[in-house]
C-alpha cells in the first residue's frame with residue numbers, strides 16, 4: 001500500500017493557539033484526523049509526526065526510506081535555513097512536497113527563501129490547514145499515476 005509521511009517541524013505543535021490570525025484555529029490533532037480520514041478515502045497509509053528539533057526531522061526523513069513512498073513536509077522556520085533538511089530530502093530521493101499553512105511569499109522577506117524547494121516536487125502554501133489534504137492528494141496522484 002502506498003504510504004506517505006506528513007512531517008511537521010518547529011512550533012507546529014502550537015497550531016490552533018499560535019498566532020491564529022496567521023495560522024487559524026485548527027490544531028495539529030485536527031490536521032492529523034483530516035489527513036488520516038483522507039488516507040482511508042484514497043486507500044493509502046498516512047503516518048503523521050512532528051518535532052521541534054532539526055536533527056530529529058533529519059532522522060525522520062532518513063527513516064522514510066524503508067517505510068514510506070513520499071513526504072509532505074511543513075518544515076516551519078527550518079524551511080528558510082536548513083541545508084541539513086535539504087540534504088536529507090535529496091539523500092533519500094523520495095518525492096517531497098513543501099507545505100506551508102500561510103502564504104510565506106506575502107509575509108516577511110526572510111520567509112521568501114526556501115532551502116528545501118529545489119529538492120521538492122512542488123510547494124503548497126497559503127491555503128491554511130486545507131493545504132495538507134491538497135498536498136496529500138497531489139502526492140498520491142504522483143505516486144499512483
Ligand code: DQA
Pocket residue numbers: 010011012074075076077078079099100101102103104111
Ligand atoms: C510555516 C511558515 C514558516 O515561515 C514559519 O516559520 C512556520 C510555519 C507555515 O506553515 O506557514 O513555522 O511553515
